[in-house]
Amino acid sequence: MAGSGVTAEADVLIIGGGMAATWAAISAAREGAEVLLVDKGFVGTSGVTATGGPNHWWVAPEPGLRDAAVEARYARSYGLADREWMARIIDTTWRTLPELAGYYPFDTDGRGGIYYSGLRGPEYLRALRRYALATGVDIRDHHPALELLLHPDGSVAGAAGYARLTRTNWSIRAASVVLATGGCAFRSGLIGSDTNTGDGYLMATEAGAVLSGMEFSTAYSLSPAWNSTRTLPYPSARFFDADGNEIDVPPPLSGAAHNRALASAMLAGPVLADLGDAPALLKQILPRIQPASPTPFKRKGIDLFADRFEVKLYGEGTIRGTGGLRIIDEDCQTDVPGLFAAGDAATRELIAGATSGGGAQNSAWALTSGLAAGVGAAATARHRGRRADGPARPVGGAGLRPTSLVRPIDERALVKEVQDQAIAYDKVLWRSDAALTASQTLLDQLWREIAAHRQADGLDQVGAREVAAMTATARWCTAAALARTESRGMHLRDDFPDLDPAQEHRLLVGGLDRVWTRPDIAVDTRPRMEAVA
Amino acid sequence: MIAHVFADRCTGCNDCVSACPTHVFDPTPGGVPVIARLDQCQTCFMCELYCPADALYVAPDQRTPEPVDPEALLTSGQVGKLRHDYGWDRDAPGQLAEFWRLGPLLHEGAEIAARRHAARHRDDAPLDRSSEHEI
Numbered sequence: 001m002a003g004s005g006v007t008a009e010a011d012v013l014i015i016g017g018g019m020a021a022t023w024a025a026i027s028a029a030r031e032g033a034e035v036l037l038v039d040k041g042f043v044g045t046s047g048v049t050a051t052g053g054p055n056h057w058w059v060a061p062e063p064g065l066r067d068a069a070v071e072a073r074y075a076r077s078y079g080l081a082d083r084e085w086m087a088r089i090i091d092t093t094w095r096t097l098p099e100l101a102g103y104y105p106f107d108t109d110g111r112g113g114i115y116y117s118g119l120r121g122p123e124y125l126r127a128l129r130r131y132a133l134a135t136g137v138d139i140r141d142h143h144p145a146l147e148l149l150l151h152p153d154g155s156v157a158g159a160a161g162y163a164r165l166t167r168t169n170w171s172i173r174a175a176s177v178v179l180a181t182g183g184c185a186f187r188s189g190l191i192g193s194d195t196n197t198g199d200g201y202l203m204a205t206e207a208g209a210v211l212s213g214m215e216f217s218t219a220y221s222l223s224p225a226w227n228s229t230r231t232l233p234y235p236s237a238r239f240f241d242a243d244g245n246e247i248d249v250p251p252p253l254s255g256a257a258h259n260r261a262l263a264s265a266m267l268a269g270p271v272l273a274d275l276g277d278a279p280a281l282l283k284q285i286l287p288r289i290q291p292a293s294p295t296p297f298k299r300k301g302i303d304l305f306a307d308r309f310e311v312k313l314y315g316e317g318t319i320r321g322t323g324g325l326r327i328i329d330e331d332c333q334t335d336v337p338g339l340f341a342a343g344d345a346a347t348r349e350l351i352a353g354a355t356s357g358g359g360a361q362n363s364a365w366a367l368t369s370g371l372a373a374g375v376g377a378a379a380t381a382r383h384r385g386r387r388a389d390g391p392a393r394p395v396g397g398a399g400l401r402p403t404s405l406v407r408p409i410d411e412r413a414l415v416k417e418v419q420d421q422a423i424a425y426d427k428v429l430w431r432s433d434a435a436l437t438a439s440q441t442l443l444d445q446l447w448r449e450i451a452a453h454r455q456a457d458g459l460d461q462v463g464a465r466e467v468a469a470m471t472a473t474a475r476w477c478t479a480a481a482l483a484r485t486e487s488r489g490m491h492l493r494d495d496f497p498d499l500d501p502a503q504e505h506r507l508l509v510g511g512l513d514r515v516w517t518r519p520d521i522a523v524d525t526r527p528r529m530e531a532v533a
Numbered sequence: 534m535i536a537h538v539f540a541d542r543c544t545g546c547n548d549c550v551s552a553c554p555t556h557v558f559d560p561t562p563g564g565v566p567v568i569a570r571l572d573q574c575q576t577c578f579m580c581e582l583y584c585p586a587d588a589l590y591v592a593p594d595q596r597t598p599e600p601v602d603p604e605a606l607l608t609s610g611q612v613g614k615l616r617h618d619y620g621w622d623r624d625a626p627g628q629l630a631e632f633w634r635l636g637p638l639l640h641e642g643a644e645i646a647a648r649r650h651a652a653r654h655r656d657d658a659p660l661d662r663s664s665e666h667e668i
Binding site: 040041042044045046047050051053055105106107108109110115118120122123141142164165189191192193194195226227228231232233234235236237238248250251252253277278279281282285287288289290291292295296297298299300 | 550551552553554555556573575576577578579582583592593594595596597611614615618619621626627628629630631632633634635636638639640641642643644645646647649650653
């Protein structure tokens, strides 16, 4: 990055602007830390929650209920979740959401009580912004982070980025940093996900962090082929080919079978959805629940519940997928001292194992991991101090500091190639050694091209780093998928269709020039020991 | 994709420049922001929701820019409709009175599909819900 531009200092620097980031900022500020939050976009509209309407895992503290909820979910985690973390996110979510009452217009739950567990995206993020500001958080919108800064001892020293409305570089020193940059959907077009390009994975890996669960990156969401909306209208859909023949698609509750049947049909030709069977009440009140979902239909002159329309599956990558930065303690610290991760930037295996977890569990994770990271980051600031006067080294590589001669790259074509490996139906839903190996070879070439030759300045840095981050993320997903020689949860290998009990452990992945994987054996033992005891 | 800025409605507040999460707009000396990076528009409709003057229109296709007729749009009832449906154009309670129904309606839809599938496949093994798709 050329020049330093604007500089600032804080106890805690939060990178990101969605649920996890704002909860982390609020929590660190409540601990007494001076908190600066930088987001790529605008805190209120950035990320996949802002356009959504997340329900949260919501279980009352009544005898037996929570243990039963944890056990039911643990049984579906394929052995990779952690019961203590699951219980913790239920409890924290239950205690925390009502705090938003001054900022969010909670309304009826239809049974005479207040509905706390589900919040509409735009109002939720607007409330979180207001709550964060009221808690003293300094919010800087349109301040994408480009790279982390490290102390000579390897701990995090801050971050550097680019303020895109004022067109200046920035550099911020802080005692600790929380990465809440979201997951990576590889610019699939999934609603609200264009800002989610895996930036945090790349920045953290450059600083020495490690990822986990990147093979669990095979989720998709159904939407019109011409506009990704939220999915509320579609679960009851019937599907037809272009000739009007009905396609026999297993229902959404069957998970992978549903997506595989749809993807097979879509690879063969257009697939049309028919929502005639949708719940009668939904047809009446959809605009009052999700105003943005019927809007594109109205504007296209399509009657959502009467006309058939073409649909496709939008890749979710690690958004509804599960992988992310490995967490090493209860404060959501990464392998880099002073660097914390929350929400989709962190691995969600702790609460979802080898599955997606679904919206409710994932929102509870974003909230709880955000609060935990904020507490941990504030504690680090108290114990270590800012150390802002000592030297700090920027560690960003690909896209910023080419290792060879600078030359132009056809970035549009490159992104298409990355998407063809990371979200193409055939590569992701029917993984095999041969196809994954071919993807890996190609992605390694793309990575070398960027790392060696791409140099960006000014506003161009933002896009260059997004492309580098997506390419890196695709490599980690592919390497992890190749290394897990079994089918487990959402990770489906055509050549290894069965579960292998010997692989009931998490899988770490990392590295930049050379990508590596290794089993995370330490977390494998506890559930088994409990089972024996 | 964002298709039109109604210059005569725009107050030059630049809220859209700030609120757009993907940096599509640039402010101008004349006050009316310009669509500077259309290729970065993700069709999330957030600019419309955040425009206090209802001066923006987002066309429904997220992949291809569509030409629009501004006069026809004004009579279509769609300009400002999204903000109105969210209730952000007025200070009135009750905008989220039906929101609790989201979860039950998602599950009702999923159950409709499951029952239909079961009726078609009466002789098959029961549906495998072990990897139940959470929505």
